[in-house]
Amino acid sequence: MRYSAFHAGAPAGAPAVRGVEDAALRRGGALDRAIERALQAVLDEQRPDGHWVYELEADATIPAEYVLMVHFLGEPADPLLEAQIGRYLRRVQGAHGGWPLVHGGAFDPSASVKAYFALKMIGDAPGAPHMARARAAILLHGGAERSNVFTRMLLALYGVVPWDAVPVMPVEIALLPGWFPFHLSKVSYWTRTVVAPLLVLGALKPRARNPRAVGIDELFLAPPQQLGQAPRAAHQKRLWFSFFRVVEAQVRALEPHLPARLRRHAIAQAAAFVRARLNGEHGLGAIFPAMVNAVQMLDALGVPPSGPEALQARGAIERLLVRRAGEAYCQPCLSPVWDTALMSHALLEAGTPDAVDAACRALDWLLPLQIVDLRGDWSARRPRLAPGGWAFQYENRHYPDVDDTAVVAMALERAGRLRPQAGYGDAIARARAWIVGMQGRGGGWGAFDIDNDYPYLNNIPFADHGALLDPPTADVSARCLSLLAQLDGGAGRGWMGRPPRRTPAGRALAWLLRAQERDGSWYGRWGMNYVYGTWSVLCALGAAGLGPDAAPVARARGWLASVQNRDGGWGEDARSYEPAQAGFVGAPSTASQTAWAMLGLMAGAAAGAAPGGVAERAAGGAADGATAAAVARGAAWLIARQRADGLWDEPHHTATGFARVFYLRYHGYARYFPLWALARWRNLRAGGAGAAVFGM
Secondary structure (H helix, E strand, O other), rough: OOOOHHHOOOOOOOOOOOOOOHHHHHHHHHHHHHHHHHHHHHHOOOOOOOOOOEOOOOOOOHHHHHHHHHHOOOOOOOHHHHHHHHHHHHHHOOOOOOEEEOOOOOHHHHHHHHHHHHHHHHHHHOOOEEEEEEHHHHHHOOOOOOOOOHHHHHHHOOOOHHHHHHHOHHHHHHOOOOOOOOOOOOOHHHHHHHHHHHHHHHHHOOOOOOOOOOHHHOOOOOOHHOOOEEEEEOOOOHHHHHHHOOOOHHHHHHHHHHOOOHHHHHHHHHHHHHHOOOOHHHHHHHHHHHHHHHHHHHHHHHOOOOHHHHHHHHHHHHHEEEOOEEEEEEEEOOOOOOOOOOOOOHHHEEEHHHHHHHHHHHHHHHHHHHHOOOHHHHOOOOOOOOEEEEOOOOOOOOOOHHHHHHHHHHHHHHHHHHOOOHHHHHHHHHHHHHHHHOOOOOOOOOOOOOOEEEHHHOHHHHOOOOOOOOOOOHHHHHHHHHHHHHHHHOOOEEEEEOOOOOOOHHHHHHHHHOOOOOOOOOOOOOOOOOHHHHHHHHHHHHOOOOOOOOOHHHHHHHHHHHHOOOOEEEEEOOHHOOOOOOOOEEEEEEEEHHHHHHHHHHHHOOOOOOOOOOOOOOOOOOHHHHHHHHHHHHHHHHHHHOOOOOOOOOOOOEEEEOOEEEEEEEEHHHHHHHHHHHHHHHHHHOOOOOOHHHOO
């Protein structure tokens, strides 16, 4: 076995590694202790039935909308809960006076308007210092007039602004044929589930009960009843937007003249779509915005709150509440499948008997959640494809997602090598077949749908958020290629080097190579941002057989090393998603982003090793000195900042719901990703154990 840069001695010419880095690199004591503490902490958090689920936190808009939903429905308010939500909203208020979309981020007009409205609804006096600061910030930034479309619709439901200020979306859309330029099947799952009940609300135009008669006229620079249409968003093309604005004006003029019978039929169709997907106690689409719209739609249709549909729909929202330490907030959804699958990978990487036992219990919990008996919305494009995916949440049978499915299947296959008697083979085969069937025509994958890529739709006035669609992305496509490589080939197995060009894996590899940015990175759709995307793709390229000297791999490794912070960690800001930015925007180091970068560098250095075999390349000098030193500094950063309980602090949002609009803070990310990265580093330094070269 050749010399490895990851071995205990630093390679000749590598930068000097001092302090904790030197201790961890040369003796391994600090590293071993860090892994042991982190491992014990996460094992203690495993649920009795084997799974993990951590809090999933967004921004102030979700808890604010929860409060406003209660008052829309005219429900008796819960004073204790409102007080707890109020404390949360006050705590996350920014130094600028408004509310940001990410921890420590810039002022956001819509989040600020909703948070102010909710606090005023709770009973905070407009003259209170925090309310005065918020109001001043909102007015300074152009007033509530700057609110986005979804906020305008909420304000229209409350009678604060006229319905003319909301882009028209006639409910008759529900009757359009599939070939029409706009159809529910042409937009993403989240758009579909959010918009379908909104179509009914827009047709019926109910008025919020608002028993406390709270208004927010003071947030507008001009009388709110005079508010006109929202301006073009930064992502929208001028000509397309102008065209759709003209179309919208024609539709708005035509709408009052549509036959009442047609409208009733359209309302029934849209409502039927929602009712077929209410998803029991887990809610429509298992995501908060769709769930709230469904509850309000049922209310507008006259469904009594004591009816089974309304009770279940309303109860699903209550399951999203988090109460702790005198505060409360509402989560956008629950993440048990994602948390459990990723934790399983981290535990399998750690490799101790207790860790492997816990991972297998987790995978046994995941196994029956595979959706094998229902063809969801995805089947509109693949009606003959057998189901076989996993959803992100506890249950969301109409909307399994490709990303979760690939991650679960890779963990099952990896654990199955250690425990062949576990019987995971059939589930893995179904998952593989479903993922291959979900591949797009260009070779990439979206998260929930196939070829859901109609970019002109993001120019309609309603789409000012720019997240109407679910096109193929590098991070999801990388996970799918990783799975195919882990199952079908990779260097030393079924493939000789790269996968054959015309196979699903070969097409995926070609798509990913085309998607590489000029600087060597990849855009990250579901994690922030280029660090996440580059980690994801480097894992796939390594599993698919590209060696560390392959140009795309070398460029990506070089890019990751170049954006390392001086303290040894990695951090990236949400501003990297802004259209005005040319790419990566650095930020203070975080545990999860540091772990991603380390995993990406190690995957790139170990690229071409045989999945499941001895990592000869990883142990044989494929990692150059700069890569080894960068990983060592990242490990030192994690070790130095580990808490006494074995975990890491991470108040930052490092995941992405919708770029520029909605970001996420997974409370599990600072648990399993650092453990995973440190354990992989130890494995590589020990001689390139096979555990280090799986698809993820």
